[in-house]
Amino acid sequence: MKPSVYIETFGCQMNVADSERAATGLRKAGYELCESAENADVVLFNTCSVRERAEQKVYTRIGEVRTARGGDRQPIIVGVMGCVAQLEGERIFERAPAVNIVVGTRATDRVPSLIDRAQRGESNVSDLGERAENEVWDVSPVERHSAHVAFVPIIEGCNKFCSFCIVPYSRGREKSRPAGEIVAEVKRLLVLGYKEIHLIGQNVNSYRPGTESGLGGFSGATPFCRLLRAVAATDMPRIKFTTSFPRDFHPDIVSAIEDNHNLCDWVHLPVQSGSDRVLKLMRRGHTRADYMERIDRIKNSSRRLALTSDIIVGFPAETDEDFQQTLELVEQCGYDGLYLFKYSKRPGTPAANLPDDVPEKEKTARFLELEKAQRRAQQEVYRAYVGRKLSVLAERQSSRSSADLVGHSTCHKVVNFPGASSLEGEIVDVLITEAKTNSLYGRMVNRPVIA
Secondary structure, eight states: OOOEEEEEEOSSHHHHHHHHHHHHHHHHTTOEEOSOGGGOSEEEEEEOOSSHHHHHHHHHHHHHHHHHTOGGGSOSEEEEEHHHHHHHTTHHHHHOTTOOEEEOTTOGGGHHHHHHHHHTTOOSEEEOOOOOTTOOOOOOGGGSSOSSEEEEEOEESOSOOOTTOOHHHHHOSOEEOOHHHHHHHHHHHHHTTOOEEEEEOTTGGGOOOSSOTTTTTOOOSSHHHHHHHHHHTTTOSEEEEEOOOGGGOOHHHHHHHHHOTTBOSEEEOOOBOSOHHHHHHHTOSOOHHHHHHHHHHHHTSSSOOEEEEEEEESOTTOOHHHHHHHHHHHHHHTOSEEEEEEOOOOTTSGGGGSOOOSOHHHHHHHHHHHHHHHHHHHHHHHHTTTTOEEEEEEEEEOSSOTTEEEEEETTOOEEEEEOOGGGTTOEEEEEEEEEOSSOEEEEEESOOOOO
């Protein structure tokens, strides 16, 4: 009997998807998947390296597992997967001697064989190689993070090389899946009862497949626009996508959303800074004016599209004036949500060669000021939903109340509402009665009949 395996995932949706794929392969190979590190024979950490704190957290967790599994309870095998593995390689064995296996970002399908090698007594097993030819993205419903929402990767890697970002080095160059393969996966998910999919990638609108297969008959200014229309034609009830890159965000993306009711009304478009000078240092490839052109198209859509973004404060050489320009942009855009980060140096990126000259105290002050401005704007956005009816996918019981369910609206708001567990997986109409800080609360209307 093969040992049991526990996978702990850090970071983005791509990492979640990779863990689902690894779990599928492990179960096919005869391994048992378990729910906790304490009961596992093999513990795998699927890691994120976008920020320094995320990387440090992995090493902390390895130490915690070792402490919890001391003596005879020490796990047979400890593995590090994902972005930290790809970047650090065999240096991980020196930094964390408890680690037996290092698995790069493109070696996911080879995890079972790597565990087999470690079981046979081979020490310091590593694989940082490329994906094998003709690999097929295969994820079992059993391993999906949700029975109702599925992540569907459409592109892997990044060619943008923003000066602060480690992703091109940890994930490699952009490689798009064939559209026919993506559409076929969505159709399978529909048959299995999934109600919502997320098309995911580091930059989904950079999608450039090597073949027209699956895109024939669908119009659009770019392959991504055509893919959106092709996926919408499957009749999957709800389709979301993230993350979009500003300079590849063609207005026809909004047109596709307007033409297809099942393309959800939410766009995540990271700006990172409101200062042209800082954007140039970041090598973003767009200006503030470029970005605002795209925002204008989103804001002027015939549908009310929710808008979220990412911003880094305290980038090298960022002045008070630069920060004020970012603050003004945030107030101008009126974001539904904002992910804020204080700049931290990532070794191996071009920005790491720049003097990290904004004091930590100043980074914190700018972060808090921007957070306060966003909170004010977000409060107004959320209050505007009170009295409106939203379509919500009931995903699970609320962690705050056993009498409530929680799910996401088509505009990607977290919505809580009273409801029985029998409604999980159903799309319901919820009349919003209260706006919370980061969520909405309401009551069901036009309640569906559950057999």
